[in-house]
Amino acid sequence: MIAGGGFAGLHAAESLAHLPVDVTLVDRRNHHTFQPLLYQVALAVLSPADIAQPIRSILRHQENTQVLMDEVVAIETGARRIRLASGAELAYDYLVLATGATHSYFGHAEWAPLAPGLKTIEDAVEIRRRILLAFELAERQMQEHGWHPPLNFVVIGGGPTGVELAGAIIDIAQLYMRHDFRHIDPAKARVVLLEGSPRVLAAYPEDLSAKAEAALVKLGVEVHTRTQVTAIGPGWVEAAGERIDATVTLWAAGVAASPLGKLLGAPLDRRGCVIVDDRLNPPGMPEVFVLGDLAHLEQEGHQIPGVAQPAMQMGDHIAKMIAADLNGKPRPAFRYFDKGDMATIGRMAAVAKVEWPFKAHWSGFLAWVTWLTVHIFFLIGLRNRLSVFAAWIWTYFTFTRGARLITGDQRLPGWQEQIDLGPSKSQPELTSRSL
Amino acid sequence: MIAGGGFAGLHAAESLAHLPVDVTLVDRRNHHTFQPLLYQVALAVLSPADIAQPIRSILRHQENTQVLMDEVVAIETGARRIRLASGAELAYDYLVLATGATHSYFGHAEWAPLAPGLKTIEDAVEIRRRILLAFELAERQMQEHGWHPPLNFVVIGGGPTGVELAGAIIDIAQLYMRHDFRHIDPAKARVVLLEGSPRVLAAYPEDLSAKAEAALVKLGVEVHTRTQVTAIGPGWVEAAGERIDATVTLWAAGVAASPLGKLLGAPLDRRGCVIVDDRLNPPGMPEVFVLGDLAHLEQEGHQIPGVAQPAMQMGDHIAKMIAADLNGKPRPAFRYFDKGDMATIGRMAAVAKVEWPFKAHWSGFLAWVTWLTVHIFFLIGLRNRLSVFAAWIWTYFTFTRGARLITGDQRLPGWQEQIDLGPSKSQPELTSRSL
Numbered sequence: 001m002i003a004g005g006g007f008a009g010l011h012a013a014e015s016l017a018h019l020p021v022d023v024t025l026v027d028r029r030n031h032h033t034f035q036p037l038l039y040q041v042a043l044a045v046l047s048p049a050d051i052a053q054p055i056r057s058i059l060r061h062q063e064n065t066q067v068l069m070d071e072v073v074a075i076e077t078g079a080r081r082i083r084l085a086s087g088a089e090l091a092y093d094y095l096v097l098a099t100g101a102t103h104s105y106f107g108h109a110e111w112a113p114l115a116p117g118l119k120t121i122e123d124a125v126e127i128r129r130r131i132l133l134a135f136e137l138a139e140r141q142m143q144e145h146g147w148h149p150p151l152n153f154v155v156i157g158g159g160p161t162g163v164e165l166a167g168a169i170i171d172i173a174q175l176y177m178r179h180d181f182r183h184i185d186p187a188k189a190r191v192v193l194l195e196g197s198p199r200v201l202a203a204y205p206e207d208l209s210a211k212a213e214a215a216l217v218k219l220g221v222e223v224h225t226r227t228q229v230t231a232i233g234p235g236w237v238e239a240a241g242e243r244i245d246a247t248v249t250l251w252a253a254g255v256a257a258s259p260l261g262k263l264l265g266a267p268l269d270r271r272g273c274v275i276v277d278d279r280l281n282p283p284g285m286p287e288v289f290v291l292g293d294l295a296h297l298e299q300e301g302h303q304i305p306g307v308a309q310p311a312m313q314m315g316d317h318i319a320k321m322i323a324a325d326l327n328g329k330p331r332p333a334f335r336y337f338d339k340g341d342m343a344t345i346g347r348m349a350a351v352a353k354v355e356w357p358f359k360a361h362w363s364g365f366l367a368w369v370t371w372l373t374v375h376i377f378f379l380i381g382l383r384n385r386l387s388v389f390a391a392w393i394w395t396y397f398t399f400t401r402g403a404r405l406i407t408g409d410q411r412l413p414g415w416q417e418q419i420d421l422g423p424s425k426s427q428p429e430l431t432s433r434s435l
Numbered sequence: 436m437i438a439g440g441g442f443a444g445l446h447a448a449e450s451l452a453h454l455p456v457d458v459t460l461v462d463r464r465n466h467h468t469f470q471p472l473l474y475q476v477a478l479a480v481l482s483p484a485d486i487a488q489p490i491r492s493i494l495r496h497q498e499n500t501q502v503l504m505d506e507v508v509a510i511e512t513g514a515r516r517i518r519l520a521s522g523a524e525l526a527y528d529y530l531v532l533a534t535g536a537t538h539s540y541f542g543h544a545e546w547a548p549l550a551p552g553l554k555t556i557e558d559a560v561e562i563r564r565r566i567l568l569a570f571e572l573a574e575r576q577m578q579e580h581g582w583h584p585p586l587n588f589v590v591i592g593g594g595p596t597g598v599e600l601a602g603a604i605i606d607i608a609q610l611y612m613r614h615d616f617r618h619i620d621p622a623k624a625r626v627v628l629l630e631g632s633p634r635v636l637a638a639y640p641e642d643l644s645a646k647a648e649a650a651l652v653k654l655g656v657e658v659h660t661r662t663q664v665t666a667i668g669p670g671w672v673e674a675a676g677e678r679i680d681a682t683v684t685l686w687a688a689g690v691a692a693s694p695l696g697k698l699l700g701a702p703l704d705r706r707g708c709v710i711v712d713d714r715l716n717p718p719g720m721p722e723v724f725v726l727g728d729l730a731h732l733e734q735e736g737h738q739i740p741g742v743a744q745p746a747m748q749m750g751d752h753i754a755k756m757i758a759a760d761l762n763g764k765p766r767p768a769f770r771y772f773d774k775g776d777m778a779t780i781g782r783m784a785a786v787a788k789v790e791w792p793f794k795a796h797w798s799g800f801l802a803w804v805t806w807l808t809v810h811i812f813f814l815i816g817l818r819n820r821l822s823v824f825a826a827w828i829w830t831y832f833t834f835t836r837g838a839r840l841i842t843g844d845q846r847l848p849g850w851q852e853q854i855d856l857g858p859s860k861s862q863p864e865l866t867s868r869s870l
Contacts, residue, residue: 028845029841030567030568030571030839030840030841031839031840031841047482047483047484047485047838048482048838048840048842049482049837049838049839049840050482052840053839054615054839054840056615056616057615057835057839060614060615061614066578066617066618067617068574068575068578069568069571069572069574069575069841069845070575084575086575086576086579087579088575088578088579121840121842122842122843125842132465133465133504136465136504137504139503139504140503140504140505140519140521140523141521143501143503143523144521144522144523179495179496180489180491180492180495181491182501182502183501383829383833383835383837384837386825387822387825387837390821390822390825394818398818400492400818402484402818402819402822403482403483403484404465404466404484404488404489404492405465405466405483405484405487405489405556406464406465406466406504407483407556407557407560408557410463410504
């Protein structure tokens with residue numbers, strides 16, 4: 001019984017393909033999302049379907065495995081049973097929890113609609129909508145009044161997601177929309193990156209943090225480190241005692257573990273992650289494994305980061321441990337093998353901390369090419385690989401983006417408050433006479 | 436001043452590129468949608484971005500043209516001004532109205548959430564969600580109770596959209612999902628097509644209607660002609676005095692003109708289309724042109740149909756008439772040149788009424804290949820052409836679909852009512868003890 005179809009859950013399911021076990025994978029979505037490329041959906045380079053695949057398609061030929069679109073709502077570890085949102089109860093011999101993490105607004109749930117985060121396909125489409133809509137509204141405003149409020153994009157959080165979003169927004173504003181508008185100059189948009197700690201990419205070595213910051217500044221991003229956000233409102237962000245106008249605010253600051261950890265009744269860290277030992281078990285629960293972002297595991301005094309690589313490795317490790325059980329041998333300990341880490345900065349730069357097959361710190365064009373290669377390689381599905389590869393080639397050479405769609409609502413929080421748009425649609429419809 | 440960025444509005448704007456005029460195109464969406472392929476988005480063959488393009492991108496190099504994302508809410512023909520939803524007022528010398536049509540539920544607005552229609556990208560994503568979700572819910576139900584309510588897809592309306600949807604649904608159920616489920620047999624899904632008139636594709640010649648119906652029946656679609664729908668509820672449709680279970684109901688029956696026709700104060704037909712003469716003017720309004728689905732124009736006693744071809748031709752004709760005005764010559768009359776009409780039926784069949792370059796009635800594989808070729812050719816943008824072409828090749832040979840994403844809500848109208856799913860998420864969360 002596996003809960004969660006992200007990197008950890010999917011690798012766990014796939015690793016069990018050839019063991020004499022029955023596998024059930026439960027996820028509340030029908031698709032696996034390749035989260036490292038989500039920001040490219042948010043910036044209209046890729047389509048949602050390019051980075052997502054139906055979980056049951058991925059596992060269609062794995063005969064010992066079934067997939068259910070459902071959600072675990074209760075766990076009874078004593079009786080080894082779970083209950084799903086649909087009401088179904090499932091018994092298990094082993095339970096693998098890999099439901100990942102979600103945004104954390106540090107107790108400010110009211111910030112969520114004002115500053116969306118980037119974890120799901122829906123999030124990415126919503127961020128795309130807001131970014132593209134900001135330019136449309138400014139053009140409309142300029143046409144009418146000859147003036148528009150400055151276009152400010154504020155990204156809160158200077159980790160990999162924040163850095164990638166900020167670099168990509170300045171790219172789309174400066175390079176990809178320059179011929180599209182008649183009244184506004186998209187290149188004048190400001191992109192502000194706010195980070196509470198002393199440096200961006202705090203989990204990277206200091207030299208790479210400095211290079212990333214320099215690359216962002218060179219692109220035109222205003223980077224403010226040691227800057228805590230204290231309030232967010234419609235159209236503004238308050239940080240370090242100052243109020244910054246924000247046409248669009250994005251949240252890349254905090255993650256919290258999925259609430260499933262709590263249902264387990266095992267010790268959690270302060271983010272809600274389940275503390276596990278090197279067999280990925282919570283204390284005293286040898287038949288329960290917790291993987292990926294939901295797990296808190298320390299190795300040589302450092303917590304293993306909540307990124308794709310350790311999640312995949314933990315997933316793969318499940319089969320080794322269960323095979324050991326079936327053969328009556330002791331379970332092997334899990335050891336995270338860090339191959340390195342990477343983040344892109346705009347159109348042609350990246351930073352990479354390479355740990356394997358050799359150790360190096362790369363930045364600039366070489367790191368960027370490495371990033372492209374690794375991400376294409378790890379994408380699931382030949383179709384998605386071809387499609388992403390084609391989209392990247394196209395975007396790179398034509399300076400156009402293939403997925404610039406605004407769908408859904410046509411409002412931005414704060415935009416109505418900042419400027420008087422005159423009679424809105426909610427007022428009675430004009431008659432010819434009143435014009 | 437052009438309102439609407441569909442086939443008619445876009446062709447009108449493009450036709451005016453080389454005349455000494457200033458063009459403003461207003462559309463409430465940022466993108467042009469290639470409607471003939473919308474059903475392929477609904478059936479997860481294509482991604483939304485494959486068939487949509489930002490209007491301002493399409494027109495980016497046309498220097499006399501600006502694009503506004505806004506909506507016309509009032510027209511003052513006397514003073515030659517329009518007002519937009521944002522409050523802006525624009526003066527015009529010529530007004531081109533091409534805002535198309537929307538669904539008509541024949542006075543039953545309450546049917547809309549139960550039976551979505553297919554006119555926009557949002558509609559297509561919603562229909563995709565419902566169709567894919569139906570299979571997921573059945574699998575979940577089967578796993579829990581060993582039983583699931585029969586999967587019935589009811590398509591209301593046997594015009595081209597209804598025929599294409601019905602054929603594509605039976606295809607996805609029978610061919611594209613057969614290895615994906617462990618408990619249900621997707622191929623057992625029923626697809627019911629209800630048409631009020633005596634035959635499907637009523638606008639086509641009788642022999643092609645008969646061939647289309649035969650092709651649908653051969654695929655397994657249950658076709659009921661002369662069958663009026665009298666009521667729609669959550670999970671059912673009432674037609675010809677009988678209640679049919681409907682896991683998913685789709686609406687392809689009625690269209691009504693955009694409400695913009697009413698604002699004009701010109702004579703309308705019963706669907707709300709503006710009655711125009713062969714210069715595309717409403718009576719007494721030589722500076723107002725009405726095009727596409729919004730126009731009611733008769734030629735040799737027949738109303739010109741609301742499809743892509745006449746819309747494009749009307750758009751192209753605008754420039755000829757305005758050029759004539761600028762040169763002080765009489766405006767040429769518009770004449771619809773019908774090259775034919777086509778509809779696909781499932782994976783490898785279609786019907787085509789060819790009028791040009793020769794007259795013929797085709798059906799089967801030849802018509803299908805023609806359909807593919809014509810649709811790729813008319814798609815806007817090289818990237819979309821390549822992308823759709825690649826998606827079709829992939830889908831055809833691998834029997835997989837690239838865009839099988841369920842996004843948004845995870846409920847279906849009627850599904851909760853039909854079966855007792857037990858405690859739902861709205862009830863208090865279970866504690867371990869209560870299990």
